[in-house]
Amino acid sequence: MRPRSRPEGAARVVFLPTFARITSRFMLQLSVLRDQTDLVLAGLAKKRYATGPADVAAILDLDQRRRQLQTSHDSAQAEANKLAQQIGGLMKSGDKAGAETLKIRTAELKQHTQSAAAELAQVGKEQQQLLYKLPNLPHASVPEGRAAADNEVVREHGAKPELGPDALPHWDLIKKYDIIDFELGVKITGAGFPVYKGQGARLQRALINFFLDEARNAGYTEMQPPILVNEASGYGTGQLPDKEGQMYHDAKDDLYLIPTAEVPLTNIYRDEIIPVEKLPVRITGHTPCFRREAGSWGADVRGLNRLHQFDKVEIVQITEPEQSYAALDTMVAHIESLLQKLELPYRVLRLCGGDMGFTSALTYDLEVWSAAQGRWLEVSSASNFETYQANRLKCRYKAEGGKTQLLHTLNGSALALPRIVAALLENNQTADGIELPAVLHSYCGFSKIG
RNA sequence: AGAGAGGUGGCAGAGUGGUCGAAUGCGACGGUUUCGAAAACCGUUAUACCGGCAACGGUAUCGGGGGUUCGAAUCCCCCCUUCUCUACCA
Numbered sequence: 001m002r003p004r005s006r007p008e009g010a011a012r013v014v015f016l017p018t019f020a021r022i023t024s025r026f027m028l029q030l031s032v033l034r035d036q037t038d039l040v041l042a043g044l045a046k047k048r049y050a051t052g053p054a055d056v057a058a059i060l061d062l063d064q065r066r067r068q069l070q071t072s073h074d075s076a077q078a079e080a081n082k083l084a085q086q087i088g089g090l091m092k093s094g095d096k097a098g099a100e101t102l103k104i105r106t107a108e109l110k111q112h113t114q115s116a117a118a119e120l121a122q123v124g125k126e127q128q129q130l131l132y133k134l135p136n137l138p139h140a141s142v143p144e145g146r147a148a149a150d151n152e153v154v155r156e157h158g159a160k161p162e163l164g165p166d167a168l169p170h171w172d173l174i175k176k177y178d179i180i181d182f183e184l185g186v187k188i189t190g191a192g193f194p195v196y197k198g199q200g201a202r203l204q205r206a207l208i209n210f211f212l213d214e215a216r217n218a219g220y221t222e223m224q225p226p227i228l229v230n231e232a233s234g235y236g237t238g239q240l241p242d243k244e245g246q247m248y249h250d251a252k253d254d255l256y257l258i259p260t261a262e263v264p265l266t267n268i269y270r271d272e273i274i275p276v277e278k279l280p281v282r283i284t285g286h287t288p289c290f291r292r293e294a295g296s297w298g299a300d301v302r303g304l305n306r307l308h309q310f311d312k313v314e315i316v317q318i319t320e321p322e323q324s325y326a327a328l329d330t331m332v333a334h335i336e337s338l339l340q341k342l343e344l345p346y347r348v349l350r351l352c353g354g355d356m357g358f359t360s361a362l363t364y365d366l367e368v369w370s371a372a373q374g375r376w377l378e379v380s381s382a383s384n385f386e387t388y389q390a391n392r393l394k395c396r397y398k399a400e401g402g403k404t405q406l407l408h409t410l411n412g413s414a415l416a417l418p419r420i421v422a423a424l425l426e427n428n429q430t431a432d433g434i435e436l437p438a439v440l441h442s443y444c445g446f447s448k449i450g
Numbered sequence: 451a452g453a454g455a456g457g458u459g460g461c462a463g464a465g466u467g468g469u470c471g472a473a474u475g476c477g478a479c480g481g482u483u484u485c486g487a488a489a490a491c492c493g494u495u496a497u498a499c500c501g502g503c504a505a506c507g508g509u510a511u512c513g514g515g516g517g518u519u520c521g522a523a524u525c526c527c528c529c530c531u532u533c534u535c536u537a538c539c540a
Contacts, residue, residue, distance in 0.1 A: 070500045074509040081509090084521040088468045091520090099520075106520045273497090394498095404497080 030063055030131075043137030046353035048146060055130050062127040069123065073116035080109040132241055136388035138353045139325075139362035145352025151365070152352065157336065158345030160369050161427050169372040170422040171303030173429060174200065177450045180304070180421075192293075192308035199449050203424075203436075204311060206443035207417050208286050211313035211338065215414055218334050220284035220315055225264030227287050228255040233267040236393045238359035238385075248290050257290035261314035262411045269318055270393040273404060279397060280327060281318035284414070286311065304418035305377065312416040316409070318395065321387070324408035325362075328384045331412045332364050335380050338415055343437040344423050345369040347376065361386040364412075368419065372426035377419040382412030425449075 033040055033056060044052030083106050090099040143152045174180040179200025185193040196204050216222055234240035234256055239247060248257040258264060265285050274281065289312050315334065319327045332348065339346045351363040360383040367376035387406040390396070399405040428435045433450030441447045 067500065070509080074500060077510090078508055080520080084519095085469055087520050091468085103520050110520080 030059075033059060034063065040137060044134065046138050046142065046144060047135050047356065048354040049135055052134075055134060059127055059130045059134075062123050062130070066120065066123045066127060069116050069120045073113055073120060076109050076112045076116065080106050080113065083109070132235075135358045136361050136385060138356060138360075139384070139386075141350070142356065142362055143350060143352045146354035147352075148355050150352040151355055152350040154348040154350050154364070156345070156347040157340070158343070158369075160345050161371050163371050163426075163429070167372045167426070167429060169303065170370075170425040173425045173434065174303070177434070179203070179449060182303075190308070192306070194304075194307065199444075199446065200421075202444055202446075203421065203440075203449070204417060206440050206445075207415075207420065208311060208313060210440060210443050211414055212284060212286055214338055214341075215284035215313060215315055215334070218315075220282045223265060223268070223283050223285040225261060225268070225285055225287065227258050227264070227290075229258055229263050229267065230255060233263055233270070236267045236270045237263050237389055238392065239263060242358050246292050248292060258287060259291050260289050260411075260413075261285045261287040261312065262316065265314060265316045266318075266389060266393065266395075266409055266411065269395045269407075269409075272395055274318065274395070274397045274407065276320075276397055279318065279320055279407070280323060281316070284313060284315045286313045288312075289416075304422040307418055310416060310418045313414050314411060315414045316411045318390075318407050318409050320397065320399075321405070321408050324384050324386065324410060327408075328362065328364070328382060328410055331382045331410060331414075332366070335366055335382060335412055335414050339366065339368060339379075341437070341439045342420065342424065344420070344427065346379075357381075357383060359383075359385050359388050361388065368423040370419070370423045370426055372429070373422075377423060379419045379423075380413040380415050383410060385409045385411075 037056060037060070041052055041056060044056070083102050087099045087102050087106070090096075090102070143150060145151065168176065177199070179197055181195045181197055182191075184195040185191075188195065212222055228250065231240065231254060234247070239256075239259060243259070247259055250256070264287070265283055268283070269281065288309055290309050292308065293306060315331060317324075317327045317331065336346070336348070346366055346368045349365040349367065351360075351365060356363050363381055363383040365378050366380040366382070367378050369375075370377045386408050389409045390406040393409070395407050395409065396404050397407055424436065425434055428437070433448040435448055436444060436446075438447075
């Protein structure tokens with residue numbers, strides 16, 4: 001139940017019971033809110049979503065109103081359509097007077113359909129705004145809890161290195177070896193936009209290539225997506241409207257700089273019905289990521305710990321509902337294999353309800369041990385969104401029997417560079433340089449920094 | 451950025467105000483035929499929402515949004531996008 005280090009360990013895949021069967025029906029779609037209200041409320045409570053009961057009640061009220069309006073609108077429209085045909089017939093046969101008589105009725109109907117349509121649009125809009133506010137429901141295995149301290153440590157791997165008394169944190173190491181320059185970034189752009197120099201720049205490129213190669217070998221197709229996205233894409237993966245302020249926005253063209261490759265990669269499949277034989281979708285891509293992260297400064301964000309721009313390789317899967325939790329396990333295993341090859345001590349956390357992301361049903365965080373800082377750094381987050389994103393994206397497939405159904409979307413960082421670099425620098429420092437793990441030597445073209 | 455031409459179902463491609471969710475062809479699926487297959491023939495072939503246990507019925511959708519009209523794929527306006535030429539660039 002509690003942390004257990006597994007120093008010898010090949011990655012052991014977490015066993016997950018078949019909750020997927022059940023939870024795949026808990027998408028935040030209206031039908032589920034209607035039919036399984038209690039379960040939705042319980043899930044929202046676990047997610048620590050305070051206004052759940054009020055929001056759900058409001059949504060259901062609006063829903064009832066919406067359906068009434070729809071029915072009334074449709075039947076009036078049906079009658080009007082019939083009359084329009086009759087009028088056409090009368091006109092042809094030259095019965096102008098008869099046509100005029102019918103027009104009186106169509107005028108009434110038109111007034112009715114117009115006001116019903118207007119109200120319908122208003123009600124629908126209010127309802128959708130409320131729906132967008134609701135977070136995803138947590139998977140049954142998600143632990144109860146409010147914050148980071150309540151996350152469950154699934155396992156730990158690797159021995160923490162013993163550093164000497166003069167070990168330096170990475171922000172001193174990068175100065176010592178002149179490989180990353182924050183001041184220069186401030187001059188060019190601002191805080192949080194470092195300049196990577198010489199071996200530092202080459203290490204970045206090496207890591208990106210290493211991660212992409214590993215992902216490709218694991219069956220992911222490499223993609224190079226745009227790093228600016230439109231509003232619809234932001235809504236599709238759930239960054240909008242929830243996290244509007246965290247993205248850089250170009251007002252002139254109404255485009256957003258991506259906070260993660262998840263956004264463009266997953267939106268490839270927006271409004272798609274994917275043929276079953278193409279499933280599961282497995283794609284990967286490297287992009288810079290941009291985060292405004294306003295208002296968080298201090299010791300925890302020194303150096304490479306938190307940046308406005310950083311590089312990341314992302315892996316994305318889209319699967320049939322029954323497969324998604326098995327897919328999440330393979331993604332976590334893949335990420336672990338990267339950390340093992342980089343010889344970094346790490347641990348896997350299962351996030352508690354209160355600490356999980358807005359759109360996620362189950363999230364594993366992977367943290368590496370940063371020896372000189374003496375703390376764990378999050379380097380990856382792998383999540384199953386079940387149908388939450390798919391519902392917004394309208395990403396579907398034809399299930400057996402020809403029924404169109406929502407797919408499950410998943411993603412994970414594999415990996416984000418800055419904190420990996422921080423841990424590599426700190427953990428591998430020696431008196432005469434930083435000894436890089438063997439797997440990177442050929443990628444870098446050198447084995448030691450300094 | 452300027453000028454011009456386009457955007458119709460899985461694809462190709464008709465359709466310029468009336469019974470058009472949309473001809474035709476191809477593809478796909480089901481059936482007849484066949485020992486089997488091909489060919490031929492017959493049929494089916496979208497999505498969303500509403501009502502219904504269901505069968506089914508209704509509404510909407512011809513790039514997106516708005517408008518004119520009793521009635522719009524067809525007319526008008528705005529936006530997106532593709533192509534060609536010019537301009538600019540990598």
